[in-house]
Amino acid sequence: MISIKNRHFNVHRILLLAIGLWPCQRSRLVQFQMILCFGILVSSIGFQLLTLITTEFTFDHVINAFSVGLVFTMYVIMYNAFWYNFTEIVERPLEELQHICNELKDKEEIVIMKKYGDNIKRFTFYALVLYICDLIILLPTISLSIMPNTFTVALHISESELRHILYKYIPKYFVDRKNYLCVVLLYFDAIVCIGATTFLATGLMLFAYLKHACGMLRIASYRIKKAINIRNNICPKNEAIMYKGIIYAIHIHRTAIKFSTFLFSYLHLSHFFLIVVGVICLSLNFYAISKIVSHGDKVDKFLFHFIIVTVIFVYLFLANYAGQELTDHNNDVFFTIYNVQWYGTPLRIQRLILFLLQRGSKTMNLSLGGISTLSLEFFATLTKASISYFTVMYSAQQ
Template identity: 25%
Template sequence: MTNISSKGKSNMESNVDYYYDINRKLLSLAGQWPYQKPKEKRSFLILLLIFLSNVIFTQVAQFCICEDAQCIYQTLPPHMLAIMVLVKIFTFYFNRQKIKVLTDRLFIDWNMFENEDEREIMKKYAETGRWYSLIYASYVYIGTLSFTTTALVPRILDIVFPLNTSRSIMLAYPACYFVDEEQYFYYIFCHMLITAALSMTGLIAHDCMLFVYIEHVCGLFAVIGYRFKHLHKNDNEKKSMINYPNDVSYKNIVFAVNAHRKALQFVVLLENTFTVPFTIQILIVTVGMSITLVQFSIQLHNLAEATRYIVFIICQLIHLFCFSFQGQKLINHSLETCDKIFYSSWYEIPVNAQRLLLMVLRKSIIASTLTAGKIYVFSLESFTTVLQTSMSYFTVLSSFNE
């Protein structure tokens, strides 16, 4: 562990750090970056939890004063989102040792590959992870801003299309501030905008880092597949493989087998770190989306409210789709290793090397997955299952409101 940490820190100063700079900044703001100074890490984490507690406190206060089911339905979706952010923050906090090992591997694994083509493959996947992080962070912040600023719609309509009386105020999300909301509307709006945007940093940091981990292990599988696919580069090397089983090419196969083992270990550690928190998140997404659909159907007559709920629904769908897409990508890359070996020149290599390939084949026929509670597998197929389940709950909840 000491050697791993020191190598990881030294490599952070290299060009490899460029691919993870967005994640480093986001996790540092959330007090979760493994290489932060302890005092700095605690300060940022406490500050983030203070902002999040501001959001949760006002939501709980509103929930407590609700007198009917309609009021409760309005309060639950944003309240469940705040709980999800809290789960994501504590996932990194309580698994900080595992996160440290995973992050160390991001930097160390680059040193395994001396072949320029293989390093280019790793760069490609690292660059993809970086772009995913940038796009996802932008989407969440823009979505939060769009959802929050819908509270200004009644005020804007009062200016553009004035009525005899002012329209009722609409807060960014159901909350109770124990003051005159009409009089202090803009103060409340600014508080909601700031606390919501900063609180979402915890969600963004968690999700973006997970995307980078998955892209990294997909890159490892791609490099391993490249090694197996190019067992021979020319006829001279083929002859060398048959007559001299201990030459460089033979050692390359041994290296690829060890790299595959390390990739599988990375996936297992990733799965063990996130499987339990994912269970809570899937439950929140399923129930939250159902309730949001109910609210949208009820508020169709109210343009401002309907717009806010449709934005929230779209954000939930994109959030779940991103996880499902990455889970499917991990499945596909892990299974492709078997195909790459099958279509290689495996029949021309020594028997000892063929036995090594059998070990990889045996493991690569089983897909590497990311699951929630070892039950729900993140994939595109499971994505449609969650949507169907949410629609079923929506139908049941709608029947109670008729």
């Protein structure tokens, strides 16, 4: 028996608990935690846009403000999607996955599901390493704000130089940065930590769900092969076993389709807006990077925008890769039906296989608001679109 929560979703549980989105009894403390996290993320958008009022209004400054503000908008979209559809996205899929795993009795099927779970754990580990590295680069101000004296001695810089360094990381709000430096620093660091954790936790959760759906489709292929391989020495008993085996394969195939489509039915609109905002944000950050390179600005600004571009690219790629892999696994089920020696089976089994082959003419896709589907081709289209928008902006300013 496979314990889904403890074996495959242990890290996801910790990350979602940190932002108040893990399935548990919603006490007042948890509700306060969710409201606080969501409020901080929403306020970050407003404060970032307020910098347009408190500073000189230029095209480059508008680009810089929106290149960061749209990142915060993506955080809000994902947090709101999981908060609003808490039961349908987090609780119910976990219960369904546990029920599916409990029904697995064949040792090979259990091995297949464990293999996909182990792949999820390895991928989660790599994502955590990238997440920690990003925070180390993006939040150097945490240690500086907590222990300024220690760093001034270690780095051999004066306190005035230290504050000048910190100002580069802080937008100019309506408050006085000189007197409220630590408060603004903590607020800025909270935005980045909560937002990055939301992005990572929700993305890993959805990726893990789709990988488990791929595991179910792999089990469907295994059941079809196992059922057809007993075609020798056909007798009424073996024919009944073959018929039952194919029915079991159809059952888990339908379960995988229902699981993934039901899950994505609550997320297709939020992911559609997320991808639209992501493409625009990519274009703006491309433009900001080009200006930094052309003006010969310091490395820290380049690194900041480069990390944003990298994270969005990785997220868009993994989302489309998961959709492509689900489609490929679904196609593999019908390739398996084509490749098995179905012509050696009884006539009743052949009729059932013919019905399955007709069903295979319909591809399985994860739709985005009925406009497009998640696939590697769609990822290439998004990349071309973001580069095209960047080229238009860059050309207009020359």
